[in-house]
Amino acid sequence: MTARERLFLYDTTLRDGQQTAGVDFSAEEKARIARALDALGVDYVEGGWPGANPTDSDFFDAPPSLSRARLTAFGMTRRVGRSAANDDVLGAVINAGAPAVCLVGKTHDYHVTAALGVSLDENRQAIADSLRHLVALGREALFDAEHFFDGYKANPDYALSCVEAAIEAGARWVVLCDTNGGALPHEVFEITQEVTRRFPGERIGIHCHDDAGLAAANSLAAVDAGARQIQGTLNGLGERCGNANLVTLIPTLLLKAPYRDRFETGVTPEALTTLTSVSRMVDDILNRVPDRHAPYVGAAAFTHKAGLHASAILKDPSTYEHIPPELVGNERVVPMSNQAGQSNLIRRLSEMGIKVEKGDPRLARILDLVKRREDEGYAYDGAQASFELLARRELGLLPRFFEVERYRVTVERRRNALQREITVSEAVVVVRIDGERVMSVSESHDPVSDADQGPVNALSRALAKDLGRYQSYIDDMHLVDFKVRITGAGTDAVTRVLIDSADGQGRRWSTVGVSANIVDASFQALHDALVWKLVRDGAPAAA
Numbered sequence: 293m294t295a296r297e298r299l300f301l302y303d304t305t306l307r308d309g310q311q312t313a314g315v316d317f318s319a320e321e322k323a324r325i326a327r328a329l330d331a332l333g334v335d336y337v338e339g340g341w342p343g344a345n346p347t348d349s350d351f352f353d354a355p356p357s358l359s360r361a362r363l364t365a366f367g368m369t370r371r372v373g374r375s376a377a378n379d380d381v382l383g384a385v386i387n388a389g390a391p392a393v394c395l396v397g398k399t400h401d402y403h404v405t406a407a408l409g410v411s412l413d414e415n416r417q418a419i420a421d422s423l424r425h426l427v428a429l430g431r432e433a434l435f436d437a438e439h440f441f442d443g444y445k446a447n448p449d450y451a452l453s454c455v456e457a458a459i460e461a462g463a464r465w466v467v468l469c470d471t472n473g474g475a476l477p478h479e480v481f482e483i484t485q486e487v488t489r490r491f492p493g494e495r496i497g498i499h500c501h502d503d504a505g506l507a508a509a510n511s512l513a514a515v516d517a518g519a520r521q522i523q524g525t526l527n528g529l530g531e532r533c534g535n536a537n538l539v540t541l542i543p544t545l546l547l548k549a550p551y552r553d554r555f556e557t558g559v560t561p562e563a564l565t566t567l568t569s570v571s572r573m574v575d576d577i578l579n580r581v582p583d584r585h586a587p588y589v590g591a592a593a594f595t596h597k598a599g600l601h602a603s604a605i606l607k608d609p610s611t612y613e614h615i616p617p618e619l620v621g622n623e624r625v626v627p628m629s630n631q632a633g634q635s636n637l638i639r640r641l642s643e644m645g646i647k648v649e650k651g652d653p654r655l656a657r658i659l660d661l662v663k664r665r666e667d668e669g670y671a672y673d674g675a676q677a678s679f680e681l682l683a684r685r686e687l688g689l690l691p692r693f694f695e696v697e698r699y700r701v702t703v704e705r706r707r708n709a710l711q712r713e714i715t716v717s718e719a720v721v722v723v724r725i726d727g728e729r730v731m732s733v734s735e736s737h738d739p740v741s742d743a744d745q746g747p748v749n750a751l752s753r754a755l756a757k758d759l760g761r762y763q764s765y766i767d768d769m770h771l772v773d774f775k776v777r778i779t780g781a782g783t784d785a786v787t788r789v790l791i792d793s794a795d796g797q798g799r800r801w802s803t804v805g806v807s808a809n810i811v812d813a814s815f816q817a818l819h820d821a822l823v824w825k826l827v828r829d830g831a832p833a834a835a
């Protein structure tokens with residue numbers, strides 16, 4: 293086997309990822325992500341633009357210690373009319389002290405004249421001076437060639453002359469940027485091939501945006517054409533539609549031919565198994581619900597809903613999986629839904645620790661019930677905990693813990709003592725535990741923050757307030773997501789509520805409720821969430 297070539301991974305989550313609308317990392321969060329990227333095995337971690345904002349400056353003032361990745365500061369080439377040594381914006385970037393510095397500069401002639409308002413020569417000179425200055429200071433110098441592909445299409449000689457200026461000034465890498473994200477794979481291939489032919493020596497990189505949904509494909513096309521550094525971000529964060537998603541590219545490079553045979557990256561197979569948790573950590577920091585359909589790492593990436601698929605998966609998972617999920621730290625799910633057959637069901641039951649033979653009449657009863665209830669508006673593929681309770685009930689394996697006798701929610705709009713208008717929801721839940729009646733009351737209005745948390749929150753708190761001897765089982769549980777959807781139309785319309793809950797053991801589970809009334813639908817989902825937790829934690833049945 294011939295030796296594999298080194299392919300370098302450059303992460304810009306903390307810089308271009310921070311340019312995503314709605315994303316703002318704190319310096320501590322940046323440090324946490326940088327350490328995770330280092331452990332994953334990326335080669336460069338671009339930490340931000342020192343001097344551009346207080347967070348990025350704070351991050352570089354106390355940078356995380358990285359064991360192998362190179363911390364990189366980002367900035368722009370010197371402005372025309374100042375020397376590189378006297379440009380305060382460039383100075384702040386250099387003074388951050390990072391061992392590598394990446395400077396963006398214009399390579400599209402129109403942008404030079406229209407956006408910068410300088411001559412083509414002045415811009416090219418600014419690129420050369422800025423990079424030479426970095427090299428003289430002993431820094432690893434990188435040049436992000438902004439709008440390179442559009443620039444090459446408009447004026448190839450000028451775009452190439454900017455690349456040449458950067459290389460002659462000593463840049464270790466020149467990174468071709470599809471800044472507007474509109475290039476197609478064949479264009480990226482042809483143009484990158486021309487650049488790598490003219491500037492050999494494994495110093496060309498690629499930086500793609502996803503405006504045409506092609507950032508990952510374009511990055512691979514550039515690698516096919518000779519690029520040896522890929523820039524991208526975790527979960528594809530980035531300006532507008534985002535950057536090339538490293539969470540998609542890394543497993544593709546490690547697991548798929550021809551890349552796995554031709555290239556070596558800093559990511560080991562062991563580190564690859566942490567990819568799903570790294571991706572979810574970023575969502576967690578951003579308080580975002582992870583994309584269920586994300587390639588490789590999404591919760592649905594290895595979920596086999598259709599009966600025909602599940603039947604084959606039980607015989608050999610490769611029938612409907614492009615890779616084994618455990619290679620990227622994900623897992624296989626065979627959910628229940630109206631698309632399911634006995635194979636899905638047997639598989640789900642065995643995951644719950646319940647063994648039932650194919651052909652058992654109870655299987656047909658459960659399948660029938662699932663299909664009928666999905667027709668009424670339930671959706672069990674996204675609410676596996678509710679499905680588990682339904683199956684256990686049908687199989688006679690669901691203990692009775694407590695009975696809900698009644699519940700009530702009232703919503704009142706009134707003035708508080710300061711004459712400010714507030715909305716207050718009050719929930720009352722009455723349960724029977726071991727023959728004893730317990731009444732709990734809860735309000736939605738938080739007197740400390742003066743915020744109204746809504747009727748479902750009041751109901752949830754009242755239900756979980758006093759469950760007698762079951763209380764200790766549910767104390768570490770909390771509601772993490774609440775989704776409402778109206779299904780059907782006109783007089784057939786019903787409300788479906790999906791609730792995600794989590795507990796102190798790091799488990800997360802989903803339950804569903806359906807009713808014409810949103811409070812009833814919510815209560816069903818909340819009730820299922822509590823009961824599932826009691827079942828899973830082995831709480832004893834009522835006396």
Ligand SMILES: CC(=O)SCCNC(=O)CCNC(=O)[C@H](O)C(C)(C)COP(=O)(O)OP(=O)(O)OC[C@H]1O[C@@H](n2cnc3c(N)ncnc32)[C@H](O)[C@@H]1OP(=O)(O)O
Nearest residue numbers: 341344345368369370371372396397398407408438471531
């Ligand atoms: C393609 C990319 O994503 S590159 C990364 C872009 N990231 C960011 O812009 C985020 C960080 N930026 C900032 O905080 C600010 O824009 C700063 C601090 C860098 C500059 O702020 P300001 O001095 O107020 O300038 P402003 O943002 O209005 O405009 C940018 C200036 O840089 C100039 N400029 C843009 N690119 C370059 C370049 N490669 N080289 C030199 N100058 C440049 C522009 O012409 C403009 O100058 P002008 O005001 O004289 O017209």
Ligand SMILES: CC(=O)C(=O)O
Nearest residue numbers: 396436438439469471
């Ligand atoms: C540098 C960069 O982020 C771009 O050109 O898209």
